[in-house]
Amino acid sequence: MAGSTGVPQRPRRNVRWLAAGALAVCLGTLGSALLYGNLSHTEAVVMVKRTVFRDQVITANDLGVTSAVPAPGVAMVAAERLAEVVGRTARTDLAAGTLLHPEGFGEPLVGGGQVLSGLRLPAGRLPAADLPPGTAVLLVPVTRDASQGPDGPSISARVANAAEELPDGATLLDVTVGQAEAERVAKLAAADQLSLLRVAETDR
Numbered sequence: 001m002a003g004s005t006g007v008p009q010r011p012r013r014n015v016r017w018l019a020a021g022a023l024a025v026c027l028g029t030l031g032s033a034l035l036y037g038n039l040s041h042t043e044a045v046v047m048v049k050r051t052v053f054r055d056q057v058i059t060a061n062d063l064g065v066t067s068a069v070p071a072p073g074v075a076m077v078a079a080e081r082l083a084e085v086v087g088r089t090a091r092t093d094l095a096a097g098t099l100l101h102p103e104g105f106g107e108p109l110v111g112g113g114q115v116l117s118g119l120r121l122p123a124g125r126l127p128a129a130d131l132p133p134g135t136a137v138l139l140v141p142v143t144r145d146a147s148q149g150p151d152g153p154s155i156s157a158r159v160a161n162a163a164e165e166l167p168d169g170a171t172l173l174d175v176t177v178g179q180a181e182a183e184r185v186a187k188l189a190a191a192d193q194l195s196l197l198r199v200a201e202t203d204r
Contacts, residue, residue, distance in 0.1 A: 042067040044079035045099055052094040058105055060086045068099060075102050106133075115182035116160055116174055119189050119196070123169035126196040135159040137175065138197040141188055154197075155181045 049064040063086065065079045077085065077100045088105040110116045119139075131137070139155040160174040175196075177185050188194045 042069050043076070046077040046079060046082055046085060048094045048096055048098050048100055051096045052090045054090055054093050055108065056090050058085055058088055058090055058094075062094075063100070066099075074099075076100070077102055110160075110176055113179050114176045115179050116176055117157075117182060117185050117189070118172070118174050119194065120166075121171050121173075121194065121196055122192070123171075125194070126163075126171060126173075127198050129198070131159045131163055131173070131198065133159055133161055136199050136201055138199050139175070139177070139185060139188070140195045140197060142193055142195045152184065155185060157185075 044065055045068050047064050047066045048062060050062045052058055052062050063082060065082065068076060070076070085100065085105055089108045090104065091106050092101075092104050094100065094104055125142075135158065137157050137159060139157050141152055141154070155177055157175040157177045160176050163171050163173040165171050175185075185194070
């Protein structure tokens with residue numbers, strides 16, 4: 001054929017396709033390395049095998065051990081603490097198939113001779129600082145009428161759960177009080193005549 005040199009022509013290589021292929025190989029290698037790294041850093045943790053509802057006692061049959069990869073912001077209970085969890089009380093509903101959270105179990109919210117009471121306190125009627133469960137507090141009767149004294153003495157109590165702030169600035173929280181004081185606390189709370197103070201353990 002005229003004008004032909006007789007030398008076979010090499011097919012042109014698409015540089016973009018070559019670059020994409022090299023990138024895919026690199027990403028695949030990196031992904032495999034990350035996956036291997038994660039699998040090699042698994043920890044033995046406690047999982048829930050059978051659903052346990054709030055306030056129920058946790059038994060050995062309710063729990064199991066599994067492997068999990070630690071993740072930022074995800075709290076887990078190490079398998080070494082399994083014996084510690086058995087016999088404790090579920091603080092929330094524990095769903096089967098989930099990992100046990102460190103705050104999902106603890107002592108019963110209400111002990112013998114105690115009553116759980118819910119309070120709604122307006123802004124300024126309790127400390128701005130956090131009140132973790134178990135905090136010792138004093139429920140102080142108050143009145144809007146300066147000419148009237150408070151309705152009886154203050155009442156010792158303990159915070160039962162984390163406080164929840166409402167959009168209007170009021171706060172909801174549960175406290176445990178002695179059974180003998182439960183009715184008076186309920187009446188004072190309904191009349192919006194309670195203020196809450198945090199006290200040191202030695203003050204109780």
